[in-house]
Amino acid sequence: MFLSDRQFEIVQSSFLPLLKGALVFSLSLTAITFVIGLVLAVITALARLSNVPLLSGIARAYVSIIRGTPLLVQLFIIFFGLPSIGITLDPYPSAIIGFSLNVGAYASEIVRAAILSIPKGQWEAGYSIGMSYPQALRRIILPQAARVSVPPLANSFISLVKDTSLAAVILVPEMFRKAQQIAATTYEPLLVYVEAALIYWAICLVLSFIQDWLENRLDRYVAR
Amino acid sequence: MIKVNHLMKNFGDLQVLKDINLEIGKGQVVVIIGPSGSGKTTLLRCLNLLEVPTKGSVQIGDLNLDFSGPVSKKQMPQLRKRTGMVFQSYNLFPHMTAIQNVMEGPVTVKGEDKQKAYQKAKQLLTKVGLADKLDFYPFQLSGGQQQRVGIARAMAMDPDVLLFDEPTSALDPELVGEVLKVMKELAVEGMTMVVVTHEMNFAREVADEVIFMDQGVIVERNTPDELFTNPQHDRTRQFLNMLK
Numbered sequence: 418m419f420l421s422d423r424q425f426e427i428v429q430s431s432f433l434p435l436l437k438g439a440l441v442f443s444l445s446l447t448a449i450t451f452v453i454g455l456v457l458a459v460i461t462a463l464a465r466l467s468n469v470p471l472l473s474g475i476a477r478a479y480v481s482i483i484r485g486t487p488l489l490v491q492l493f494i495i496f497f498g499l500p501s502i503g504i505t506l507d508p509y510p511s512a513i514i515g516f517s518l519n520v521g522a523y524a525s526e527i528v529r530a531a532i533l534s535i536p537k538g539q540w541e542a543g544y545s546i547g548m549s550y551p552q553a554l555r556r557i558i559l560p561q562a563a564r565v566s567v568p569p570l571a572n573s574f575i576s577l578v579k580d581t582s583l584a585a586v587i588l589v590p591e592m593f594r595k596a597q598q599i600a601a602t603t604y605e606p607l608l609v610y611v612e613a614a615l616i617y618w619a620i621c622l623v624l625s626f627i628q629d630w631l632e633n634r635l636d637r638y639v640a641r
Numbered sequence: 642m643i644k645v646n647h648l649m650k651n652f653g654d655l656q657v658l659k660d661i662n663l664e665i666g667k668g669q670v671v672v673i674i675g676p677s678g679s680g681k682t683t684l685l686r687c688l689n690l691l692e693v694p695t696k697g698s699v700q701i702g703d704l705n706l707d708f709s710g711p712v713s714k715k716q717m718p719q720l721r722k723r724t725g726m727v728f729q730s731y732n733l734f735p736h737m738t739a740i741q742n743v744m745e746g747p748v749t750v751k752g753e754d755k756q757k758a759y760q761k762a763k764q765l766l767t768k769v770g771l772a773d774k775l776d777f778y779p780f781q782l783s784g785g786q787q788q789r790v791g792i793a794r795a796m797a798m799d800p801d802v803l804l805f806d807e808p809t810s811a812l813d814p815e816l817v818g819e820v821l822k823v824m825k826e827l828a829v830e831g832m833t834m835v836v837v838t839h840e841m842n843f844a845r846e847v848a849d850e851v852i853f854m855d856q857g858v859i860v861e862r863n864t865p866d867e868l869f870t871n872p873q874h875d876r877t878r879q880f881l882n883m884l885k
Contacts, residue, residue: 536732541691542728544689545724546794546798547719547721547798548750638778638779638780
């Protein structure tokens with residue numbers, strides 16, 4: 418092995434804390450914000466597609482602001498900025514809010530495109546058997562849009578896993594913050610950061626497999 | 642059964658339907674023919690409000706909607722429930738099997754019991770000759786089979802009238818017959834039907850009445866025998882000659 422005994426020991430002793438940071442904070446942050454973000458995304462997409470100018474305007478502004486500003490800046494505003502106007506949030510809730518808003522904006526464009534990709538004839542077929550707009554949306558359009566949006570949403574999800582490392586700067590004790598602390602005390606930044614990188618990679622590999630499985634499952638009604 | 646009064650439809654500045662008046666009795670089969678752009682499909686789509694008329698009124702059964710004023714959003718599905726629509730490109734729900742397609746309306750819209758809806762859907766699919774395809778997805782079916790599922794789906798809502806928008810135009814020639822056969826059977830059973838089609842033989846054999854439309858107006862309407870052998874208007878004559 419090309420690791421010294423001491424380095425080997427550092428890897429060994431840091432693995433569990435890093436994994437714990439990943440499972441307890443990085444992945445929970447990803448999962449929670451992705452679910453909230455998806456709900457936001459569907460609402461935003463529907464608002465943008467609605468013919469009520471006020472609704473589509475609000476949705477448009479929301480997406481524009483979130484996409485037009487860096488995630489890091491948004492997290493700083495929520496965590497370091499809001500206390501100036503009396504809103505003080507803990508690191509974890511701050512991260513939940515920041516990431517959810519972010520996912521919501523980006524995913525709304527995916528959802529909107531997916532809804533638009535479903536042929537108009539599908540809406541009409543739904544209406545022709547007496548469905549209301551919500552019924553047609555829920556039963557006919559969204560299930561088909563879900564299939565279309567799985568690859569880009571999986572992409573977002575995997576990006577999000579890695580983006581959660583930004584939560585380190587607002588003091589969330591997720592994996593990367595743990596790695597920084599261990600690197601600082603052991604003076605082995607290369608070793609520890611590579612170790613963290615490998616853990617991120619392993620997580621993303623697993624997620625890619627889940628994506629493949631999900632795509633296959635949803636593709637069962639499509640001719641290939 | 643159907644009553645259309647002074648119906649008008651504009652797309653922007655384009656007047657697609659100009660003052661259409663029409664009455665169709667229960668059990669009648671009416672075939673609408675005409676050149677492309679004549680407004681025949683638009684008229685059909687106005688009958689179940691896939692196009693909302695600009696002016697005039699549409700009555701189906703005892704429900705009359707007048708589009709000269711605002712029409713409540715709740716009434717539109719009410720009128721749609723009384724009509725069944727069969728589309729040129731089938732528009733089956735691709736994520737559902739044949740039987741799920743047929744059950745969808747009764748279960749989701751009418752709130753029928755699934756067991757009961759299943760039995761009824763099975764009956765309907767058997768009737769259109771697809772008893773062995775219940776659990777097939779649309780992509781596993783031929784065009785003719787898909788269209789027959791489409792007819793069963795429309796029938797499942799027990800509509801007062803079935804609307805057909807060029808139901809055989811997207812089909813390979815050898816598959817047209819199986820769809821027309823099902824339509825004939827429905828006609829014999831007394832279903833009220835409005836059919837937009839280019840199948841003149843179907844019109845001749847099955848229709849009680851043929852309507853010729855051109856440029857947004859009904860040019861003439863008559864029994865198939867009269868209209869095909871003795872058209873009253875030049876435009877009808879020209880159109881029929883072009884088909885020969």
